[in-house]
Amino acid sequence: AYQEGYGPQFFKEYMAMVNGVDEQFGRIIDELDRLNLAEDTLVVFFSDHGCCLGSNGQPTKNVHYDEAMRIPMIFRWPGKLNPQHNDLLFSAPDIYPTMLGLMGMEDLIPDTVEGTNFANTLRGIEGDIQPTSQFYTFMPYGGQSYGRRGIRSQRYTLMIDRKIGKPLTYVLHDNQIDPYQMDNIAAGNPMLIDKLITEELIPWLEHTGDPWRPTTVPAHSANAYL
Known part of the structure; x- marks a missing residue:
């Protein structure tokens, strides 16, 4: 259901903006082709977040739902990367080391980088350790030990919310049998x-050195999971 104020008219406007981005990005790709630079250029297309547009009663982002979290990630490099689709649980911190890996600059990836180099996976080469989940985090301003944390695995989405002076609350979705996370x-x-x-x-x-900890959870207590 749409949240009040985020009805179909906003969906049309959002799609128009997406179409506008697509057109302008297409101009960049066309220019690379015109200049014969396509095979010398690694092109990476992604977004920092999605938009719920009223799904699950949420207007935009900063939530654990797939509409906000699961965003496209596209790498293009003709002659070096073959077309493929991969359900790799890729995360934003992986972009930087993966780009360096694809360009043959693995030795320049700093040890402090939190992401992983998945260049071999993108090349279709086995050997990369596949992640089993993606990390979700939402920190209130000035409260790093509070807010929401969670994970998105291939099957499940788990979100735990910590508020000052209140019990932890939990949300768990089985994305296999409940793909709309209802x-x-x-x-x-x-x-x-x-x-x-x-x-x-x-x-x-x-x-990630996150100070947030789920330490107040009574193990196996159904009453704790609201």
């Missing part, structure tokens, strides 16, 4: 939530 199944799946926290979320928190 049902929050957190209350009935405490053991699955514990597994996703332990195996996916905590490693992301440690990897």
Whole structure:
């Protein structure tokens, strides 16, 4: 359902803006082809976020829903990258090291980079360790230890919200049987939530040095998962 104020008229305007970007980006690609620079140019197309446009009652971004989180990621390099579609759980921090890897500059990737070089995967070469989830984070201004954290695996989306002085709240979606993420199944799946926290979320928190921690969760307590 559309949230009030974000009806179909805004959807048309959004699609018009998308079409405008597509046209201008097409001009860049056409110019590379005209100058015979296509095979010498790595082109990367992506967005920093999507837009819910009223889906799940959300107007825009900063939420865990796929409309906001799951964005296109396109690499183009004729002669070096063959056309393919890959469901790799690619994340924004992976863009920089992957670009350097594709350009043969692996040695210049700093050790402090949090992302991963997936150049081999894009080339169709096996060997890259495939990520099992993507990290979701929303921090309120000035409150890095609070806000929302979560993960998006191939099957599940988990989001945990911490507010000052309030219990943690949980949202869990099974994206395989509920692709529109309409049902929050957190209350009935405490053991699955514990597994996703332990195996996916905590490693992301440690990897990024995030001070947010799900430490107040009573293990396997269905009452905790609202």
